[in-house]
Amino acid sequence: CSGSIRRGPLLGFAAIDVQTAPDFDQVIVADGYQAEPFFSWGDAVLAGAPEWQADASDDWRDQLMQAGDNHDGMHYFPFHDQPSAHGLLVINHEYINPTLHPDGFKWQDRKRVPAQVKKEQAAHGLSIIEIKKDQHGQWRRVPDSPYNRRIHAMTPMQISGLLAGNVQMKTRADPSGRVVLGTLNNCSMGVTPWGTYLVCEENWHHYFCNNDEGDYETRISHKRYGVAQGKRSKYYAWESVDPRFNATPDANQPHLGYVHEPNRFGWVVEVDPFDPDSTPVKHTALGRLCRECAVVSVGDDGRMAVYSGDDTKGEYIYKFVPDGVYKEGSRQLNRRLLSEGTLYAAQFRDDGRGRWLALRLGENGLTPDNGFADQASILLNTRAAADRAGATAMDRPEWIAVHPHTREVYVTLTNNDERGDKQPLNKANPRPHNLHGQILRWNEEQADPAATDFEWTVFLLAGEADTAESQAGDIVADNLKGNIIGDIFSSPDGLMFDGDGRLWIETDYDDDAQQNQNMGCNQLLCADPFSREVRRFLVGPRGCEITGITFTPDFRAMWINVQHPGLHYPASDGKSRPRSTTVLITKLDGGVIGA
Ligand code: FEO
Numbered sequence: 001c002s003g004s005i006r007r008g009p010l011l012g013f014a015a016i017d018v019q020t021a022p023d024f025d026q027v028i029v030a031d032g033y034q035a036e037p038f039f040s041w042g043d044a045v046l047a048g049a050p051e052w053q054a055d056a057s058d059d060w061r062d063q064l065m066q067a068g069d070n071h072d073g074m075h076y077f078p079f080h081d082q083p084s085a086h087g088l089l090v091i092n093h094e095y096i097n098p099t100l101h102p103d104g105f106k107w108q109d110r111k112r113v114p115a116q117v118k119k120e121q122a123a124h125g126l127s128i129i130e131i132k133k134d135q136h137g138q139w140r141r142v143p144d145s146p147y148n149r150r151i152h153a154m155t156p157m158q159i160s161g162l163l164a165g166n167v168q169m170k171t172r173a174d175p176s177g178r179v180v181l182g183t184l185n186n187c188s189m190g191v192t193p194w195g196t197y198l199v200c201e202e203n204w205h206h207y208f209c210n211n212d213e214g215d216y217e218t219r220i221s222h223k224r225y226g227v228a229q230g231k232r233s234k235y236y237a238w239e240s241v242d243p244r245f246n247a248t249p250d251a252n253q254p255h256l257g258y259v260h261e262p263n264r265f266g267w268v269v270e271v272d273p274f275d276p277d278s279t280p281v282k283h284t285a286l287g288r289l290c291r292e293c294a295v296v297s298v299g300d301d302g303r304m305a306v307y308s309g310d311d312t313k314g315e316y317i318y319k320f321v322p323d324g325v326y327k328e329g330s331r332q333l334n335r336r337l338l339s340e341g342t343l344y345a346a347q348f349r350d351d352g353r354g355r356w357l358a359l360r361l362g363e364n365g366l367t368p369d370n371g372f373a374d375q376a377s378i379l380l381n382t383r384a385a386a387d388r389a390g391a392t393a394m395d396r397p398e399w400i401a402v403h404p405h406t407r408e409v410y411v412t413l414t415n416n417d418e419r420g421d422k423q424p425l426n427k428a429n430p431r432p433h434n435l436h437g438q439i440l441r442w443n444e445e446q447a448d449p450a451a452t453d454f455e456w457t458v459f460l461l462a463g464e465a466d467t468a469e470s471q472a473g474d475i476v477a478d479n480l481k482g483n484i485i486g487d488i489f490s491s492p493d494g495l496m497f498d499g500d501g502r503l504w505i506e507t508d509y510d511d512d513a514q515q516n517q518n519m520g521c522n523q524l525l526c527a528d529p530f531s532r533e534v535r536r537f538l539v540g541p542r543g544c545e546i547t548g549i550t551f552t553p554d555f556r557a558m559w560i561n562v563q564h565p566g567l568h569y570p571a572s573d574g575k576s577r578p579r580s581t582t583v584l585i586t587k588l589d590g591g592v593i594g595a
Pocket residue numbers: 094187188202292311398
């Protein structure tokens with residue numbers, strides 16, 4: 001598979017400058033390109049959706065028909081008639097901002113208004129929209145498409161795999177343990193070769209609380225994931241009006257009330273965008289994490305890996321290898337591939353070798369004596385299983401990307417201010433108090449996605465150039481210096497290869513923080529995997545992160561997301577409420593992006 005590696009110059013655009021002005025409120029892109037807002041929070045999704053109100057007075061019923069908030073991972077699925085001119089765009093809505101409501105809300109509010117909570121639940125999940133180029137070559141949304149769909153925190157979903165029907169999944173409202181309402185905190189994603197979308201559930205633990213001290217201390221499925229201990233969940237206090245978010249055991253209720261509700265999140269959810277009536281499926285075989293992504297790699301023989309990062313300080317990188325083999329055209333058989341297989345956690349050794357540790361009953365210390373009664377409990381308490389197996393604690397694994405020609409795998413480790421204190425230093429996580437993050441890459445043995453051994457290197461350490469001074473004129477501390485060849489950035493997050501093998505890198509850092517003043521606003525950059533050169537392609541408005549990235553199959557249209565802009569984007573008029581927005585990027589001459 002490595003015969004067609006392109007070795008010519010990959011980066012065909014001139015880099016743009018950092019944007020450090022505190023009132024910078026636009027998206028700018030490299031010369032010769034244009035970037036235009038395409039799909040914002042509140043835009044109509046379903047036919048008949050009311051127009052978004054600038055004062056945010058739309059109620060939860062309106063919100064169910066409109067784009068959700070905090071656009072994150074996304075993917076363009078082509079139709080066969082005109083693959084690069086007609087498709088479905090699927091977009092995650094990770095969480096909500098206080099700007100969702102006319103007068104916002106305070107994070108410390110303990111007693112929430114029920115209609116506000118419903119609107120917040122409606123603004124989570126994902127949007128599926130049909131899009132098409134018109135006769136002038138302009139991309140348009142198709143407002144009355146039967147494919148247009150909103151999936152949200154109240155949409156019924158079916159549980160698949162070993163945990164389906166398990167007692168640990170049963171609740172007062174779902175004695176079957178097989179049907180969950182909704183998906184939460186959908187950050188990055190994945191795509192299967194059979195044309196379905198894999199939604200990932202990241203910081204779901206922030207939506208629950210457990211007020212029973214003794215139970216909390218012994219319940220690994222809450223404590224190891226950081227479900228809040230006490231009367232209030234971390235951010236939204238939905239439990240004050242919606243009992244399923246209070247995971248305190250209630251001995252008087254079947255299945256202890258909602259104590260198992262958090263067990264029903266942290267999975268990969270498979271959605272078929274081409275079947276608007278389909279029920280999303282939560283796959284438990286891939287383990288339960290605060291999952292950033294689920295990225296598929298397929299070998300020449302059809303063997304597969306699905307890679308995931310667990311984005312929390314000191315957590316792990318995983319891969320799932322299905323028992324079955326991918327066969328093109330066998331859609332029904334392929335759809336079973338994510339129900340049975342082996343879950344592994346990654347161990348990065350200082351000699352540059354790595355090993356995938358099977359999280360399988362009876363192996364790597366995963367025995368009843370060590371608290372793992374059966375395989376279901378390993379999948380439910382994946383983090384604890386990976387602890388026991390001896391996986392390597394990483395600096396917040398975010399997105400993963402697989403090189404289209406070599407199957408080399410890249411991962412962003414966004415940052416970890418606790419490295420060196422709570423986790424030991426090692427060659428894969430080499431900087432104490434790591435504020436800028438790094439990108440690692442590895443090759444599976446013989447480029448086989450199902451291999452159990454790999455070789456890894458650091459692709460780059462993000463941060464300041466060696467010669468840098470801070471804006472205040474101080475010498476930059478050693479731990480803030482990186483080794484980027486080219487344009488600097490901090491906290492890599494989104495990561496995607498295009499068809500030629502350009503590596504697109506998106507950033508998520510606090511542009512107010514002292515250590516990021518030289519970086520300015522968040523960015524989209526492009527790297528050449530061979531020369532390791534990095535060039536800045538796009539800069540977003542103050543306060544946002546840049547996330548989500550997808551292309552048409554001809555790589556002449558690109559969409560990225562501006563998430564939680566801080567000022568007034570996309571109106572950028574000094575007064576309007578900011579809106580998370582999908583941005584369309586094209587080259588003025590119609591050419592391949594980045595070339
Ligand atoms: Fe939602 Fe790890 O970013």
